[in-house]
Amino acid sequence: MKQNTSLVPVMLGKNFGLAAKVANTFFKIGQAHLFPKVNSGADHFKRLALVYFKLTGACNLRCVMCGQYGDKGVMNSCAAEENKKTLPLETWKKFIDDIAPLKLTTYIWGGEPFLYPDLLPLCKYMVQKGLVVSVNTNGTLMERFAEQIVRDKWAAVFVSLDAFRDVNDELRGKGVYDKAIAGIKAIDREKKKQKAKYPALGIVTVVTNKNYLYLDELAQASREYNLDIHIYNLGTYTNSSIVAAQKKFMKEKLDTDIDCLEAYNTGYNLGIDGKKLHSILGNVQNKNYGHTILTVPTLNPEKTHTYYAELETPVRSRCPVPWCQANVNYNGDVHFCADYPDYILGNIKEQSIKDIVNGERANLFRKTLHESKDGMAPGCLRCYQNMLFGKKVKGY
Numbered sequence: 118m119k120q121n122t123s124l125v126p127v128m129l130g131k132n133f134g135l136a137a138k139v140a141n142t143f144f145k146i147g148q149a150h151l152f153p154k155v156n157s158g159a160d161h162f163k164r165l166a167l168v169y170f171k172l173t174g175a176c177n178l179r180c181v182m183c184g185q186y187g188d189k190g191v192m193n194s195c196a197a198e199e200n201k202k203t204l205p206l207e208t209w210k211k212f213i214d215d216i217a218p219l220k221l222t223t224y225i226w227g228g229e230p231f232l233y234p235d236l237l238p239l240c241k242y243m244v245q246k247g248l249v250v251s252v253n254t255n256g257t258l259m260e261r262f263a264e265q266i267v268r269d270k271w272a273a274v275f276v277s278l279d280a281f282r283d284v285n286d287e288l289r290g291k292g293v294y295d296k297a298i299a300g301i302k303a304i305d306r307e308k309k310k311q312k313a314k315y316p317a318l319g320i321v322t323v324v325t326n327k328n329y330l331y332l333d334e335l336a337q338a339s340r341e342y343n344l345d346i347h348i349y350n351l352g353t354y355t356n357s358s359i360v361a362a363q364k365k366f367m368k369e370k371l372d373t374d375i376d377c378l379e380a381y382n383t384g385y386n387l388g389i390d391g392k393k394l395h396s397i398l399g400n401v402q403n404k405n406y407g408h409t410i411l412t413v414p415t416l417n418p419e420k421t422h423t424y425y426a427e428l429e430t431p432v433r434s435r436c437p438v439p440w441c442q443a444n445v446n447y448n449g450d451v452h453f454c455a456d457y458p459d460y461i462l463g464n465i466k467e468q469s470i471k472d473i474v475n476g477e478r479a480n481l482f483r484k485t486l487h488e489s490k491d492g493m494a495p496g497c498l499r500c501y502q503n504m505l506f507g508k509k510v511k512g513y
Contacts, residue, residue: 132314135272138249142166142222146506149440155487157480161440162471168216169444169455170209170225172233175200178255180277180289182325184353184380184456185228191380202448204466206235210242212445212465217246224251228447231258241269251275253321255289256297263303264311271316275348276301278320279327281334288327298342305343319346325385329394336401336410344408349398351414353456354386354499355379356428363496367459370485375459378496391422414504420513428498433507435492436500439483443474453482455502 145166154161174196176186185192192199223243230236230252243250249272256276259266266274279285282294304318320339322332332349339347355363360378367373395418402410414433416424423430439453449466451473452458460482463473473479486492497503 149437222249259300267307317345432513435508
């Protein structure tokens with residue numbers, strides 16, 4: 118199966134300069150693997166390769182497996198109050214000015230980013246500042262903005278779809294599939310109309326026990342959409358034992374209480390037949406659908422079952438994220454772990470991002486993780502960022 122660096126040739130087909138920036142991102146992540154500096158005097162700011170922007174916690178969907186609004190979503194009981202804390206455009210622009218000299222890659226998500234009222238002017242500003250702008254969306258609100266998205270040269274748009282129409286809508290809501298496809302088609306039309314190569318179009322599929330038998334149907338349908346990439350995310354899963362271990366670890370090592378990991382203790386991993394899943398994914402990758410297909414993480418075929426049935430077994434180790442990445446939440450809080458924003462490093466309303474990522478709390482986190490078994494905390498075992506960037510465990 119193809120590796121994450123397959124993104125580079127995809128971008129090369131769009132623009133050499135863009136491809137060079139994406140390649141530099143992977144280079145910096147590789148450096149973080151090889152040289153994870155833990156001394157407090159290191160300048161980790163200049164080593165940043167990728168910054169995630171969670172612009173809003175608000176979302177118009179209630180996808181069952183979502184860690185925010187799904188069955189156990191952390192936002193279910195607090196969304197109204199939390200969404201009042203969303204940062205204004207000017208605060209984000211000041212932050213962009215701080216990171217722009219790094220010419221790094223950015224990944225915008227939510228919630229649903231199209232619910233952030235100034236998404237388009239913010240993205241335009243980011244592109245003008247030389248950043249690689251990629252946006253993850255459920256796609257349902259995108260169609261009417263297609264002209265401006267193409268004109269403003271977003272680098273990539275990733276639309277979340279989990280299966281073909283009926284199965285997808287069972288997981289994400291009635292009518293979601295058709296609205297998302299309408300958005301994808303609108304972007305494709307505008308690219309042709311404007312004779313543009315931007316943005317690269319992608320689909321991200323989260324594998325669960327509700328959709329894994331039907332992944333080939335979505336792949337077949339995707340032939341029509343002029344995609345550039347399709348990412349199959351094997352899913353973020355945990356169980357009660359891992360949650361308990363992570364709570365103990367974070368309290369003892371970092372004096373932090375956690376809430377977010379339990380949101381991924383959903384059971385949607387249970388009963389997935391690893392042999393069947395790998396056969397389906399293998400068949401998909403062996404056919405030519407006209408675009409690149411990635412699986413995150415790539416696994417030894419014999420170990421696919423382990424990924425879902427033995428959650429305590431590591432398949433990736435030595436997460437490099439604290440040495441090369443940062444996540445900024447909708448309220449300005451900065452943290453390393455995208456899906457688990459419990460350990461807060463600082464807030465961009467109060468400090469510069471450079472001071473935050475070079476600060477005492479950030480350095481303590483790096484040191485703690487580096488000294489832990491396999492360079493991970495217990496909650497890292499199926500974390501998406503670790504699956505995407507962690508070191509492949511031998512045999513997996």
